[in-house]
Amino acid sequence: MTLLNGKENTLLRFLAFDNVAIDERKKLIDLGFVPGERLKILRDIKSGFVTVLLKGGKIALDTNSAAKILVKEV
Amino acid sequence: MESIKKVKICLAGNPNCGKSSLFNNITGLRQHVGNYPGVTVEKKEAVITKDGYELQVIDLPGIYGLSASSEDEVVARNVLIEEKPELIIDVVDSSNLERNLYLYAQLSELKIPIIIAMNMTDILENKGQKIDYKKLEEKYNVVAVPIVASKNKGTFELLNTVINVLNKKKNINLVSIDYGDKINKEKDTICQVISKDLNLIKKYPINFLSVELIKKEAYALEKIKNSKDYSKIIEQVEQSNKKIFDLYNENLEAVFADKIYDWIKIVVDDVLLKTKDAKKDLSETIDKIVLNKIWSVPIFLLVMYIIFQFAFTVSEPIVSCFEAGIEWLSNLAKGIIPDGIFQSLIVDGIIGGVGGVLGFFPQIVCMFFAIAFFEDTGYMARAVFIMDRVMRKFGLHGKSFASLLIATNGCAVPAMMSTRTIDNPKDRIITLLVTPFMICGAKLPIFALFIAAFFSKSSTQAANTMFVFYALSVVIALFSAWVFKKTLFKSEPGYFVMELPPYRVPTLKSLLIKMWERGWMYLKKAGTIILLVSVIIWAGLNFPQIDEENLGEFSEEKVAAVQMDQSYIGRLGHLIEPIIKPIGFDGKMGIALIAGLAAKEVVVSTLGIIYSMGETDVENEEAINSLADKIALDKDWSPLKSVAFLIFCLIYVPCIVAITVFYRETGSRLKWLIILFVWTTVLGYLLALIVYQGGKLLGF
Numbered sequence: 173m174t175l176l177n178g179k180e181n182t183l184l185r186f187l188a189f190d191n192v193a194i195d196e197r198k199k200l201i202d203l204g205f206v207p208g209e210r211l212k213i214l215r216d217i218k219s220g221f222v223t224v225l226l227k228g229g230k231i232a233l234d235t236n237s238a239a240k241i242l243v244k245e246v
Numbered sequence: 247m248e249s250i251k252k253v254k255i256c257l258a259g260n261p262n263c264g265k266s267s268l269f270n271n272i273t274g275l276r277q278h279v280g281n282y283p284g285v286t287v288e289k290k291e292a293v294i295t296k297d298g299y300e301l302q303v304i305d306l307p308g309i310y311g312l313s314a315s316s317e318d319e320v321v322a323r324n325v326l327i328e329e330k331p332e333l334i335i336d337v338v339d340s341s342n343l344e345r346n347l348y349l350y351a352q353l354s355e356l357k358i359p360i361i362i363a364m365n366m367t368d369i370l371e372n373k374g375q376k377i378d379y380k381k382l383e384e385k386y387n388v389v390a391v392p393i394v395a396s397k398n399k400g401t402f403e404l405l406n407t408v409i410n411v412l413n414k415k416k417n418i419n420l421v422s423i424d425y426g427d428k429i430n431k432e433k434d435t436i437c438q439v440i441s442k443d444l445n446l447i448k449k450y451p452i453n454f455l456s457v458e459l460i461k462k463e464a465y466a467l468e469k470i471k472n473s474k475d476y477s478k479i480i481e482q483v484e485q486s487n488k489k490i491f492d493l494y495n496e497n498l499e500a501v502f503a504d505k506i507y508d509w510i511k512i513v514v515d516d517v518l519l520k521t522k523d524a525k526k527d528l529s530e531t532i533d534k535i536v537l538n539k540i541w542s543v544p545i546f547l548l549v550m551y552i553i554f555q556f557a558f559t560v561s562e563p564i565v566s567c568f569e570a571g572i573e574w575l576s577n578l579a580k581g582i583i584p585d586g587i588f589q590s591l592i593v594d595g596i597i598g599g600v601g602g603v604l605g606f607f608p609q610i611v612c613m614f615f616a617i618a619f620f621e622d623t624g625y626m627a628r629a630v631f632i633m634d635r636v637m638r639k640f641g642l643h644g645k646s647f648a649s650l651l652i653a654t655n656g657c658a659v660p661a662m663m664s665t666r667t668i669d670n671p672k673d674r675i676i677t678l679l680v681t682p683f684m685i686c687g688a689k690l691p692i693f694a695l696f697i698a699a700f701f702s703k704s705s706t707q708a709a710n711t712m713f714v715f716y717a718l719s720v721v722i723a724l725f726s727a728w729v730f731k732k733t734l735f736k737s738e739p740g741y742f743v744m745e746l747p748p749y750r751v752p753t754l755k756s757l758l759i760k761m762w763e764r765g766w767m768y769l770k771k772a773g774t775i776i777l778l779v780s781v782i783i784w785a786g787l788n789f790p791q792i793d794e795e796n797l798g799e800f801s802e803e804k805v806a807a808v809q810m811d812q813s814y815i816g817r818l819g820h821l822i823e824p825i826i827k828p829i830g831f832d833g834k835m836g837i838a839l840i841a842g843l844a845a846k847e848v849v850v851s852t853l854g855i856i857y858s859m860g861e862t863d864v865e866n867e868e869a870i871n872s873l874a875d876k877i878a879l880d881k882d883w884s885p886l887k888s889v890a891f892l893i894f895c896l897i898y899v900p901c902i903v904a905i906t907v908f909y910r911e912t913g914s915r916l917k918w919l920i921i922l923f924v925w926t927t928v929l930g931y932l933l934a935l936i937v938y939q940g941g942k943l944l945g946f
Contacts, residue, residue, distance in 0.1 A: 195315035195669050196741045198499060202310035203743065204345060206504045207496060214530060220539030220635065223746065227345040227507075230529070232631045234643060234742040 175222060175233070175241040178213040184243040185210055192240045200241070203231055210246060250295065253412060254302045256326055257363075258353060259337035260346050261308030262627075262747045264365040266290075267395035268337055269305035272405065288318070288663065289325055297409045304331070307667075310345075312352045312454070313463060313499065317666035323465075326356060327450060333408065334360045340377060340392070341369040341748075343514050344507075350388070351506040354421040355454040359411060361418070362390035363404055368397070369748070374522040382517045387419040396756060425505045428493055432460060432486035439482045443473045459483045460490065461498045529624075529748045536625065542632045549620055549629070551713050557613035558694075558709035564608035569872045572601040576858075587791075591784060594858040599780030602854025602873050603772050603847045606691035611765040613690065617655045618760035622752030626651065627744070634742050640724045641731030643742040646677040650723060653684035654716070656764050658904045661686075662911050670740035676730045678911055679922055680723040682900035685716055687768060688846035692895050695850055698874035700885040719896055722933075726925065734921075771845060779844045780851045783837075786815035787859060806859050810834075829894065829931060830887040830938040839894065845901050853877065886946045890938040897930035899923055 178184055186209045189197055204227035212225040222238040224231050233241075259265045269275065273292035290305040306325055307318035314323040326334070334353055338346040353360055364377060382388045391407050393400030410416035425433065436456035440446050446455070450469055458466035460483065470479050487498065494501045536545055576597045583589040620626050630651065634644030645668045653661035661681045668674040685693060693715055694708075702708035731737075792805075792812050810816045818840075819833025826836045834856050842849035850873070857876040877883050899905070905919070912918040 193741070196743075197497070198313040198315055199310070199741075199743055201499050201503045202313065202348065203745065204348070204503075204507065206500050206507055208504070209507075215533065215537055218539070219537060220542065221537050221631065223533070223537070227348075228342045229345050230533075230746040230748075232744050232746050234634055234638070236738075237741045237743055 173243060173245075175213070175224070175238040175243055176217050176235060178216055178222075178243060178245075180213055180216040180219070183210060183212050183246040185246050187242040187244060190240045190242050192237075196237065196240075200237075203227070203229075205241065211243070250298060250300045251412075252300045252302065253333065254304065254329065254331040255333045255335060255408065256304045256306055256329075256331040257335050257337055258306050258322065258326060258349065259308060259363075260310055260339065260349060261745065263308065263337045263339040263346060264395035265305055265308065265337045268335070268363055268365065268393065268401070268404075269303060271395060271398045271401040272303055288321055288666075296405060297413075299409065299412060301408070304329075309349065311349055311503075312458075314465070316669045321666075326353070326358075327454065331358060333411065334358050335363050335404070335408070336360050337363045337365055337395070338390075339366050340364045341366050341373055341375075343377075343518060344510055345745075347510045347513065348503075348506055351421075351423050351509060354423060355457055356451045357420050357453055358451075359418040359420070360389070361404070361407055361411065362388060363395075363400075364390045364392045365395050367392040367400075368394050369750075371521075372525045373527075374520060374525070376519050376521050378517045378519055382513070385516070386513050387421050388513070389416070389418050396753065423506055423509050425502065429460075429490055429501075429505065432490060433457060436460060436479070436482055436486055439475065439479050440470075440473075442478075443475045446470065446473055457502065460486050461502060462487055527748065532749055533628070533746075536628050537632065543636065546629050546632050547717075549625065550716060551709075553613060553616040553620070554712045554716065555706065555709040556616040557609050558712065559705045561608035561612040562705040565605065568605050568608060572597065572605060573872075576601070587788065590788065590859070591781070594855055595781055595784030596777065598854040598858025599783065599851035600772050600777050602695075602850045603691055603776055604769075605872065606694045606850070607765065607768060607772075609694050610687055610690060610768050611761050614656070614687075614764040615757055615761040618757045619752055621655075621760075622750065622756055624747045624749045627747050631742075631744060631746065637724075637727075638739055640728040641735075641739055642673055642676060642727050643739045644744070645742060646673060646680075646727070649677050649681050650684050650720070653681050653686050656687050656767070658682050658684065658686050658900055659907050662904065662907045665911065668740065670737070672735040672737050673740050675912055675918060676727050676735055678908055679730060679918070679925065680726045682904055682908075682922075682926065683719050683723040683726065683897060685719050685896065686846070687764065688771075688901065689895060691847055691850045692842075693892060695853070695874055695877070696888045696892055698872070699878040699883070700888050715892065715896070718893075722897060722929075726929070771847065775845050776847050776851050779841060779848045780855060783815065783841055783848075783852050784855050786818075787813045787855065789814060810856070810859060828939070829934040830884075830890045831894075832882055834882075835887075835891060839898065842895070843899060843902055845903070846895070849895060884946075886938060886941040889941070890934040893937055894930045894934040897926055897933065899926050 174190070186205050186207060188207060189200065192200070209226065214225055214230060215221050215223040217235060217238070222233045222235065224233070257265045257269055269290065269292070273294055275292050288307065292303050294301050294303065304325060306322040309319050309322045312323050312326070314320045336350050336353055338350065350360065350362060370376065377390070379390055379392070382390055389407070391400060391404045393404055407416065411418055424430065433456050436459055437452050440452050440455060446452070446469070455466055455469065459470070459479070462483065470476055473479060490498060490501060536542060576593050579592050579597060580589060583592055630644045630648045633647035637643050637647050649661045649664045652664050658681055661684070662678055665674045665677045665681070668677060693712060697708045697711045701711040787810050790812070792809050815837050816833065819837045822836040823833045838849045838852040841852040854873050857873055900908070908922060909919050
């Protein structure tokens, strides 16, 4: 599943990127999207915005980016 | 006598970690601070002296790591790597150690002494945590000084630590990240190969270069291109890259990041101590409302509405005092200076021109205060994110909106520079093209003047009208972006990922400082460029002088009218009148618009001079007080003409400084400058024409 399918308040584990451009991938890695990392969905797409709690910070992502982040539920 | 030693110190850190606040505390400067993308996009420098050292302090744009992609991040990386500072102060948000130490770990590869300025320790305390600084230093070689930059706490101790390190009274052991035996071995092998080229050793930190080469970073590969050992290095890089990839079967950037985060986890688990239960963080509760799918945009509009209401309502009595003060000054000058050309220069040219602009100073600072309030709470960072969704419908994204917000928050020039945070070059150029449409601090007096003249019986009504024009400016910017995206730049908008800062209660001191620093810019402009242009406009309206004796028994107003008519500027006005007549403008309006190319406030100062010189064809002279009154009672103006005038002012060519910055930021390509000129002029003219002619047809 992708981050876009995640439900609010669920704990996920980041798996990989799907078709992400180099610059975007670098930025996401810098922000803590490394394989195996746990993250929590704070706001899901139903609310119109995707925000996640990752490495102690609140990250906001546009829906295109969220759709390229592969995760699985913990 | 001991000589002064020069030392270069860089302030690095994540975005929104308080670098610029610390920079201001250290240097005594007033660098603009903010918590959304684009506030700091270039390095800022200042020199201070302390204890026999001349410290050149450089404030860098915020970065999460050294793998730069946008232009502002490249600036930060290049300074750190190529300018070789003697010391780095890594500003770290202590309430979010895990993420912030990632940059520290990357910086440690540069093998430059680093002191951590452990910022926001007050927030950490509220979270019920504290840091064991002794253990951090003794066990992990990380030197850190607690500070609270927003309250200027800990700056003295930080500077003392800097001096102690420089004096060798305090030793900093360089940190080495353990990437594991296999990676360390490959890294060392590449270091050995690189070390054979003395030029590379001299220019770049080899540890950093080898790590970046293993990852095959384009930036690092570029650096070795001219090495005499290029083929050997690249051969080794290929081998090492393959070995590590085969080992982890994973993208190498992720492998290195994972290792760094492993190190961070060990450090954080060891030094971050729990002291008490955390105070309840309301950020998520507030975000549930603010980032609601349905309410987010209306809430944003409400915030902007509140800002304008605040600016117009609170400033109303102060504006009246300012106007009375300018009137008093004008009368005083008339009383002291004998009648004649010099009195006219002072009263009509300087007081009429500059005074006309200064009259709106209270509104400007009140608006800056209100924006600073929402900025400091952390809301404006959310606004950027909220508007990302709207911007995408027009082919742009949130970072573009951040630039538009910066323009509203002061000036189009920093707004244009803030587009450096946009990674996609096409998105960046579109943003540069539409940024001038926003109502910046310089355009605000024009709107305030005409709203006061024609559309407001109360400050509430004035704010409502201003809000409508603000909304219109956003609509025009979005429409233009959509046109550009459909014609010149057919591509998907770039990605938008940002860290949202936690909500904070702003301090009055910070708000007042922000209000003053932006207000001071306005005053400085009034005392320099606006003053200069006012004098030029006054001279252009007074020369060549007409022979008053030939005018016989004409009234004073009639003489002034003939003088203006015959002057250089009057003649220029007549020349352009046929072009602007269809949109309802006459020569003096055209002159004000042309003069406004120097700085938009000059539109107001030019009208101030014209009306101060006496060309007012009014019915009720006793009712005249301010420039707005004079315009309202002038038969040459009407509410319809003023709307057309404001729409044209909103859209037409930006001021000369903004044009210069636009040219530079678009890579000095004439093509974009021509597009800017043509689009702003044609669109401005067309809309003003539709409004004026349409309004006339409808009987307005």
